[in-house]
Amino acid sequence: MTTDTLENTEHHEEHHAQPSGIKRWLYTTNHKDIGTLYLWFSFIMLLVGGGLAMIIRAELFQPGLQIVEPDFFNQLTTTHGLIMVFGAIMPAFTGFANWMIPMMIGAPDMALPRMNNWSFWILPFAFSILIGSFFMESGAPNFGWTFYAPLSTTYSNGSTAFFVFAVHIMGISSIMGAINVIVTIMNMRAPGMTYMKMPLFVWTFFITAYLLIAVMPVLAGVVTMVLTDTYFGTSFFNAAGGGDPVMFQHIFWFFGHPEVYIMILPAFGIVSTIIPAFARKKLFGYSSMVYATASIALLSFIVWAHHMFTTGMPLFGELFFMYCTMLIAVPTGVKVFNWVATMWRGSMSFEIPMLFSIAFVILFTIGGFSGLMLALTPVDFQYHDTYFVVAHFHYVLVTGSLFSIFAGTYYWLPKWTGHMYNQTLAQWHFWCSIISVNLLFFPMHFLGLAGMPRRIPDYALQFADFNKWVSIGGFAFGLSQLLFLAVVIKCIRSGEKAADKPWDGAEGLEWTVASPAPYHTFSTPPAIKDE
Amino acid sequence: MRGRNRIWLLLVSLFSNAAWSDSQLNLTKGVTAISNEVYDLHMLVLYICTAIGVIVFGVMFWSIIFHRKSKGAKPADFHESTKIEILWTAIPVVILIAMAIPATSTLIAMEDNSDSDITIQVTGSQWKWHYKYFDQDIEFYSVLSTPREQYENHNGEPATRSEHYLIEVDKPLVIPVNKKVRFLLTSDDVIHSWWVPAFAVKQDANPGFINEAWAKVDKPGIYRGQCAELCGKDHGFMPVVVEVKSEEDYQQWLKEQQQLIADAANAEQASLSASMSKEELMQLGESTYLAHCAACHQPTGLGIPPAFPALKGSPIATTGSIEEHIDIVFNGKAGTGMQGYGKQLSLKEIAAVVTFERNAWGNDTGDLVQSADVKAASGE
Structure with missing residues (x-):
């Protein structure tokens, strides 16, 4: 697919008087501004959630309770999880969607710009409530980010109402964001851009948006049931009133498992954009990538109970969920094979986005392997709720999702800021991150296999050595992210001027506009030619 | 100088055998037939994953080393192949089936709860x-x-x-x-x-x-x-x-x-007619309190409100009636984390703990509670 660069569309800006200062950001309906807001918000949340993780690692540095009380420790693990999932990873991807989807499909903006503004601006309120609960008498939520009833209902510390309200707002924001993505993609593609010509990045966000619309209402339902169980005397999850605490887990994980893919499918899209660019070779198996993404999304609805093998499911249920979960390895494998085949006999170079993408392929696959191990019910009885699980989901979410976010940021920073990033600093960021993140998460596999349960503030002495290493890795990884902040700020302020298309192998409409991207792009749709 | 010695000591301790002898790397084999089967299954999947990893990452690193632009590699033009795509969908399915068979039989054995001794x-x-x-x-x-x-x-x-x-x-x-x-x-x-x-x-x-x-x-x-x-x-x-x-x-x-x-049971019966002195009650009360109550209400009696209320100055442990106080300790309080200790502690221990709570941390009620009072107030 080739494209014509149309007249520069900058002259449109003159027609609108731009509010300046804070009002520009409060009132903006521009997809690029909103994308920027999402990305900065998610970075701040990454630092907050990371700060909480540092306190956790400081407490776990050696046996004994030195720094925090067990109850506060539970508040830390709970809010760390909630902030990283709903505050860091998901908004970062929405930021990418906002910035890139219109530019990739040749649309002037998102289809519903005012809703776009609203869906971002309610997020800070949600997280103010959540983080603010630390300073209230009840303390922050302390029942784990999975908020299993009845720990979050009858036995909660009084933070349940704030937690539920915050999650409702996050859910509304996600649903609106997802609607916007779907409407934009379905209606605003440039003429000639058929579905199977869309960049894979757009495809993965399209499918993710459907997942969000399908499961966020389920989350809203389950938190509402928790709310009424806690404060209004219902008994959804209370056996004494005819309810069932395990039903909570079924409903929660029916949301929770697709949620996992909501956080990884966009990462697939980003990596599938970057690898071909630096291998200078077309993505191998484009259509099989689309089908694999769709099948992963469909399978995600029928595997939820693999999080609950120890709850006392009947044998038939365990078998069903084990087989379905194992099946996910097939489309996921197809994706990894396709990336490797894209690199095969390419002409590779190793700029920072490519380094993060290659790290993604290797480390995400390691997370996939431990996922396959966890899928097998009999062994899951041993792994379940141990550090093995913690290692598994941090490999897919940190070296998976987060690394793809880094890769994407480095890849499009020249387009966003008009400057190239500082090579040396970025190299430092990559190498510090990759070493420390493995020191942080790899030994967790050993801890889990040796029998260390997750979510404990203190541990038996045989776990002491690895925990020390894990904590050192944690501090190093956390500090490395300040390098990332330095790179981005430097890049915004100064740096070598970026060409319109700074990567010689890059493809796509976003590289046909100027760098930095003008405030309004594609006011007249570009023409998409067949090859 | 001292600082350098310390760092040296830390490094030596990290790499010495003594420091690592306790650290277990792998899953425990266990002491039941089932746990051995589980261990074997774990090793099987681990080996299969390692093998797949070696092959896939091997191919990738081959490209990374030999197909680089800096070495003058020219990109090939292929970007799909139905044959190979079917192949790498089918082979994983076969591997998965090979894993699923032993997993299924182990699981069926695990879930067979019949004929227990x-x-x-x-x-x-x-x-x-x-x-x-x-x-x-x-x-x-x-x-x-x-x-x-x-x-x-x-x-x-x-x-x-x-x-x-x-x-x-x-x-x-x-x-x-x-x-x-x-x-x-x-x-x-x-x-x-x-x-x-x-x-x-x-x-x-x-x-x-x-x-x-x-x-x-x-x-x-x-x-x-x-x-x-x-x-x-x-x-x-x-x-x-x-x-x-x-x-x-x-x-x-x-x-x-x-x-x-x-x-x-005999001691319980005997305690009903016995009467303990304040010192005895306070002493037993304190040790019982620290063992069973202090986790939530804290050794200081200040609790962790709001989930775990303070006992120091609490109406229940000061102005409230002794009977109500005993009732909460004995039967617990529904809808909260407060369990009933009637089953866990002897009458004597409950009497002592209630006495302790009513006289410690400045709750100077001067009340003494005996086993017989607990028996009477517990409603049993």
Whole structure:
């Protein structure tokens, strides 16, 4: 697919008087501004959630309770999880969607710009409530980010109402964001851009948006049931009133498992954009990538109970969920094979986005392997709720999702800021991150296999050595992210001027506009030619 | 100079064998036929994943090394191949089936709870385990026995920690070797999970429902595990310890337990007519309080409000009636974390604890409570 660069569309800006200062950001309906807001918000949340993780690692540095009380420790693990999932990873991807989807499909903006503004601006309120609960008498939520009833209902510390309200707002924001993505993609593609010509990045966000619309209402339902169980005397999850605490887990994980893919499918899209660019070779198996993404999304609805093998499911249920979960390895494998085949006999170079993408392929696959191990019910009885699980989901979410976010940021920073990033600093960021993140998460596999349960503030002495290493890795990884902040700020302020298309192998409409991207792009749709 | 020595010492300690001898890298093989099967399955999948990883990453690194632009590599033009795509969809399916077959047979064996020799009910509550032997009239609580000073280190590290720090209990569960023991698991409050890695048994204890699990242990010994499901503040402090004894030792142990239970009943009866002095009550009250109440209400009596209210200055422990106070301690308070201690403590201990709470931390009511008062107020 080739494209014509149309007249520069900058002259449109003159027609609108731009509010300046804070009002520009409060009132903006521009997809690029909103994308920027999402990305900065998610970075701040990454630092907050990371700060909480540092306190956790400081407490776990050696046996004994030195720094925090067990109850506060539970508040830390709970809010760390909630902030990283709903505050860091998901908004970062929405930021990418906002910035890139219109530019990739040749649309002037998102289809519903005012809703776009609203869906971002309610997020800070949600997280103010959540983080603010630390300073209230009840303390922050302390029942784990999975908020299993009845720990979050009858036995909660009084933070349940704030937690539920915050999650409702996050859910509304996600649903609106997802609607916007779907409407934009379905209606605003440039003429000639058929579905199977869309960049894979757009495809993965399209499918993710459907997942969000399908499961966020389920989350809203389950938190509402928790709310009424806690404060209004219902008994959804209370056996004494005819309810069932395990039903909570079924409903929660029916949301929770697709949620996992909501956080990884966009990462697939980003990596599938970057690898071909630096291998200078077309993505191998484009259509099989689309089908694999769709099948992963469909399978995600029928595997939820693999999080609950120890709850006392009947044998038939365990078998069903084990087989379905194992099946996910097939489309996921197809994706990894396709990336490797894209690199095969390419002409590779190793700029920072490519380094993060290659790290993604290797480390995400390691997370996939431990996922396959966890899928097998009999062994899951041993792994379940141990550090093995913690290692598994941090490999897919940190070296998976987060690394793809880094890769994407480095890849499009020249387009966003008009400057190239500082090579040396970025190299430092990559190498510090990759070493420390493995020191942080790899030994967790050993801890889990040796029998260390997750979510404990203190541990038996045989776990002491690895925990020390894990904590050192944690501090190093956390500090490395300040390098990332330095790179981005430097890049915004100064740096070598970026060409319109700074990567010689890059493809796509976003590289046909100027760098930095003008405030309004594609006011007249570009023409998409067949090859 | 001192600083440098310390760093040196730290480095040496990190790499010395002594530091790593305790660290286990792999899953435990365990002491039951099932746990051995689980271990084999774990190793099988681990080897398969490693092999796949070596092949896939090998191909990738080959490209990274030989197909680089800096070496003048020109990109090839291929970007699809139906044949190879079908192949790498089909081969994983075959590998998965090869894993699923042994997994299925192990799972079926694990879930076969029939024909057990002994049945024990395991009940989790915040934060202890209760074991009840069916047909034996034996039941007891099993609580963490590591002293608080060893893990509450806000004011400095303890001189020593016990060998089984945080994985030791006052009364372990005792079962005989080579007998199929069935566990019925439930909970009094939130969800707990009873886990003994050496048996490959991890089963949730759900309030209001009963789960089943079983183990047939090959080797006498002491096996340790922990609660695996987040169950609140002291989730990290409710270990599981199982002592597996030979058949004779087990029978001997049963006899001892029955004797102990009979003795306790006699002592309970005797305490009804006895009257204790304030010093005796306060002394017993303080030790009982620290063992059973301080986790939530804190040694200072200040609690962790709002979930765990303060007792210092609380109306219940000062101006309120003694009967109500006893009732809460004895029967618990529905809808809160306050359990009933009627089953866990003797009348004497409850009398002492109530006396202690009404006279400690400046709650100077001067009230004395005796076993007979507890008996009367408990409504039994």
